[in-house]
Amino acid sequence: MSATHRVLVSEDEILEKIEEIAAQICADYRGKEIVLVGILKGAFMFLTDLAREIEHLSQDGEGVSACVIEFMSISSYGNSRQPGDMRIELDVRSSVHGRNVIIVEDVADSLETLYRVRQILSENGAAEIRVAVLLQKPDGHKRDDVTLDYVCFKIEHAGFVYGFGMDVEEKFRALPFIAVADPE
Numbered sequence: 420m421s422a423t424h425r426v427l428v429s430e431d432e433i434l435e436k437i438e439e440i441a442a443q444i445c446a447d448y449r450g451k452e453i454v455l456v457g458i459l460k461g462a463f464m465f466l467t468d469l470a471r472e473i474e475h476l477s478q479d480g481e482g483v484s485a486c487v488i489e490f491m492s493i494s495s496y497g498n499s500r501q502p503g504d505m506r507i508e509l510d511v512r513s514s515v516h517g518r519n520v521i522i523v524e525d526v527a528d529s530l531e532t533l534y535r536v537r538q539i540l541s542e543n544g545a546a547e548i549r550v551a552v553l554l555q556k557p558d559g560h561k562r563d564d565v566t567l568d569y570v571c572f573k574i575e576h577a578g579f580v581y582g583f584g585m586d587v588e589e590k591f592r593a594l595p596f597i598a599v600a601d602p603e
């Protein structure tokens with residue numbers, strides 16, 4: 420652990436929580452196929468650990484019949500974070516039609532990104548769509564129509580965080596813990 424980072428959530432705490440979430444998903448989708456759709460870039464590390472844990476449990480016959488990995492990337496035009504201004508930069512490669520999809524996201528802040536991704540997957544015919552997030556920032560929420568089904572950490576007044584997939588100007592994504600930026 421580096422003295423230059425203020426650790427908000429440690430690696431052990433994160434991995435323990437991800438194990439719990441994986442077990443919940445395995446119980447909810449036992450014997451079924453799921454498609455994890457990670458939102459790049461922020462979700463890459465959460466998705467990796469979550470998917471690996473789901474496979475661990477599933478090898479013992481406790482979990483899903485198959486776990487398919489897909490990614491999406493969404494960009495917003497200008498500074499707007501309105502759902503209508505968000506476009507797909509990278510789309511899923513296999514069809515989600517008729518499948519059980521779990522959107523995997525790093526942070527649920529305003530919820531606009533999740534709303535838009537959910538809308539796109541729904542238009543593409545997903546049978547069921549759930550959402551898994553590493554970090555929920557409830558004070559940032561601007562919508563009440565997005566359900567977060569699996570939440571690792573819900574932190575009030577979290578401020579700007581980074582690490583475990585999340586960046587500060589593209590740096591620090593690979594840190595194995597969640598750190599909090601010093602308030603200005």
Ligand code: IMP
Nearest residue numbers: 461526527528529530531532579580585
């Ligand atoms: P929103 O829920 O649409 O506002 O957007 C959430 C996205 O904003 C996340 O996927 C992150 O990429 C980014 N984001 C929000 N808060 C933070 C943060 O504290 N650190 C790093 N990225 C963040």
Ligand code: MG
Nearest residue numbers: 458461525526
């Ligand atoms: Mg993101």
